[in-house]
Amino acid sequence: MTASDARQRDNLYSKVTWRIIPFLFICYVVSFLDRINIGFAQLQMKADLGFSDAMYGLGIAVFYIGYVLCEVPSNLLLAKYGARKTFTRIMLLWGVVSIAMMFVSTPAHFYTLRFLLGVFEAGFFPGIVLYLTYWYPVSRRAAILSVFFAGVAIAGVLGGMVSGWIIRDMEGVWGIHGWQWMFVLEGIPAPILAVIAYFYLDDKPNDAKWLSREEKQQLSSDLQAEQKGQASQASHSFGDALRNPRVYMFAFIYFALTCATLTLNFWLPLMIREFGVQDILHVSLYSVIPNAIGAVGVILIARHSDRKNERRRHFAVCTIGGAFALLLLTLHLPSLFIMLALLSLTSVLIFAALPIFWTIPASYLSGASAAGGIGLISSIGITSGIISPWVIGQIKTHTGSMDGALYLLAALLLLSAATLIIGVRK
Numbered sequence: 001m002t003a004s005d006a007r008q009r010d011n012l013y014s015k016v017t018w019r020i021i022p023f024l025f026i027c028y029v030v031s032f033l034d035r036i037n038i039g040f041a042q043l044q045m046k047a048d049l050g051f052s053d054a055m056y057g058l059g060i061a062v063f064y065i066g067y068v069l070c071e072v073p074s075n076l077l078l079a080k081y082g083a084r085k086t087f088t089r090i091m092l093l094w095g096v097v098s099i100a101m102m103f104v105s106t107p108a109h110f111y112t113l114r115f116l117l118g119v120f121e122a123g124f125f126p127g128i129v130l131y132l133t134y135w136y137p138v139s140r141r142a143a144i145l146s147v148f149f150a151g152v153a154i155a156g157v158l159g160g161m162v163s164g165w166i167i168r169d170m171e172g173v174w175g176i177h178g179w180q181w182m183f184v185l186e187g188i189p190a191p192i193l194a195v196i197a198y199f200y201l202d203d204k205p206n207d208a209k210w211l212s213r214e215e216k217q218q219l220s221s222d223l224q225a226e227q228k229g230q231a232s233q234a235s236h237s238f239g240d241a242l243r244n245p246r247v248y249m250f251a252f253i254y255f256a257l258t259c260a261t262l263t264l265n266f267w268l269p270l271m272i273r274e275f276g277v278q279d280i281l282h283v284s285l286y287s288v289i290p291n292a293i294g295a296v297g298v299i300l301i302a303r304h305s306d307r308k309n310e311r312r313r314h315f316a317v318c319t320i321g322g323a324f325a326l327l328l329l330t331l332h333l334p335s336l337f338i339m340l341a342l343l344s345l346t347s348v349l350i351f352a353a354l355p356i357f358w359t360i361p362a363s364y365l366s367g368a369s370a371a372g373g374i375g376l377i378s379s380i381g382i383t384s385g386i387i388s389p390w391v392i393g394q395i396k397t398h399t400g401s402m403d404g405a406l407y408l409l410a411a412l413l414l415l416s417a418a419t420l421i422i423g424v425r426k
Contacts, residue, residue: 009222012215016135019210021147023200024128027091028148030189031124032155034098035063035117037186039269040163041179043283045104048177055107057393060262062111064385066118071382074123075130075375082203083131086123088194093120095190102180126378129358134204137222138359139309145355146302150295157291162186164285247373249423250361254381256416257357259388260322260350260409264290268343271329271402275339290344297348302355312424315356316417322349323413330403350413360424 038045042056051059078086097117104110128148136144163182171178202208205219272286305314325346333339361377392405 029151045179054393054397057389060389061386063114063118066115067122070122071379072375078127084201088198091190091194098187101183143306149354150298250377251380253416256412258384290347293344294347298352301352318349318353319413319417323410326406326410
């Protein structure tokens with residue numbers, strides 16, 4: 001390939017990126033904010049409603065029961081009906097349920113709405129992963145996926161800046177609690193984005209009127225060349241994916257990663273409170289620091305992985321380093337600065353492992369197996385959302401500390417590193 005051809009191809013993918021990624025990024029940030037804002041709501045909601053840490057943990061877990069049950073069907077529907085209709089449905093329904101969280105008054109209400117939120121949001125992230133396989137070859141995917149995992153951190157930043165302010169300063173306005181206002185105000189953007197998605201997104205490059213015929217042919221040629229190169233080792237049907245042992249290996253690795261990331265997402269405000277910070281707004285503002293640093297770190301590490309075209313060592317460094325960072329958090333050092341620095345390092349390493357990981361399964365799945373296989377890996381792996389919040393809630397309730405949970409998460413991260421290094425060839 002000549003330098004001119006390389007520049008032309010880079011310009012094409014830059015055009016694709018600026019067209020679809022900013023909008024999907026905004027949607028993903030909103031979806032994740034609506035998923036994790038319960039972490040900030042708990043600082044006031046538990047006291048108002050009389051919920052224990054164990055009940056809160058179970059409420060988080062119930063979300064993932066609905067999510068796991070519907071994730072593979074949702075991804076198969078995306079492959080059949082297209083991203084435009086699927087993303088519209090998902091965002092519209094989850095937005096309505098997120099707003100309805102303001103009416104929670106009993107554990108039954110809490111569990112029911114969290115379950116429905118999981119059902120309606122199911123398939124959104126694996127749908128994005130699948131959707132990107134229609135537009136980008138695997139050599140460009142880690143950097144693109146890193147944007148979405150940075151979105152997780154950005155959602156934490158927004159949650160820290162906005163949620164704490166809403167909860168504290170909107171308390172009592174029109175007789176409504178601050179945490180209720182938070183669910184309403186942060187839930188409204190999703191239905192608006194759903195309407196935009198219906199008119200803005202294109203299902204595949206061939207549907208894109210903003211691409212020329214030559215650009216469509218170039219994208220198709222790049223993707224077909226990649227698929228031919230993977231033909232000897234890839235599963236092609238959903239049945240093949242079900243019988244592929246690597247799918248279950250990937251699912252375990254993703255399980256371990258999401259156990260750690262969900263802990264940071266849902267328990268980070270409480271961890272910061274344990275550093276000695278008591279004011280709700282201050283807790284929220286301090287949570288911005290690890291999330292903001294994590295967002296930048298995720299993108300930089302993923303881009304480095306793409307430049308080197310290397311995944312295994314990058315993944316191992318992130319997961320092993322993240323495990324040791326978690327262990328250092330159990331030292332409970334008296335310096336708030338040092339503890340926030342350790343929490344920031346933990347966020348960078350653990351979140352950076354995710355986009356690197358998600359570039360790997362696509363090498364073993366193609367054709368009809370991609371939709372179901374990616375959904376299967378994600379749905380099995382995300383059962384961590386059912387198990388880990390409940391386990392952590394129990395540990396926190398019975399010991400009064402997060403230390404036992406951090407030891408467990410560190411062990412899982414070390415196992416995930418060993419599994420990928422052994423199970424995936426260079």
